[in-house]
Amino acid sequence: MNKNIDYTALGKRIKEKRIENGLTQEQLGELCELSAAHIGHIERGTRILSVEVLFRIAQVLNVSVDYLLFDSVENDNILNSIAPILKDTDKNKVNHFLNTVRVLAENIDEL
Incomplete structure (x- = not known):
């Protein structure tokens, strides 16, 4: 089983949840101890996240990691x-x- 993570889709889900939570990139970055630029790269899919960063983002956005990683059902x-x-x-x-x-x-x- 050779499946790759679609970082663009992951970034899109993060952005959607960030907006739903009424957060700017700067605010999400502060809460996750990341720069706004880093959040921007993550949302565009141009930066690969570590498990730790993915976990922090999921916690702040109040969603599960699997929700962010996999297409939501x-x-x-x-x-x-x-x-x-x-x-x-x-x-x-x-x-x-x-x-x-x-x-x-x-x-x-x-x-």
């Missing part, structure tokens, strides 16, 4: 949108919700 967007909704909810209720989702997922072919 519609289900990923749904799961990412659920997390903020459950953020301040009682942990027991969240666990109940997750168990319900788990049971549904395990039996999805029977629905």
Whole structure:
């Protein structure tokens, strides 16, 4: 299996999430301890990221590393949108919700 990372697509997803979060390149750079120029190169796909830099960017943008690396699937967007909704909810209720989702997922072919 010989697959290459599409750094242009990766940069595009980073840029989209940066804009969604209302951040400038300068602000993202500051939060990730990188220069705005470096962020610009990353977003254009002209600079290869280290794992550490990719991880920092993902943390600041509140997305998973796999979301940035791989083409997002519609289900990923749904799961990412659920997390903020459950953020301040009682942990027991969240666990109940997750168990319900788990049971549904395990039996999805029977629905």
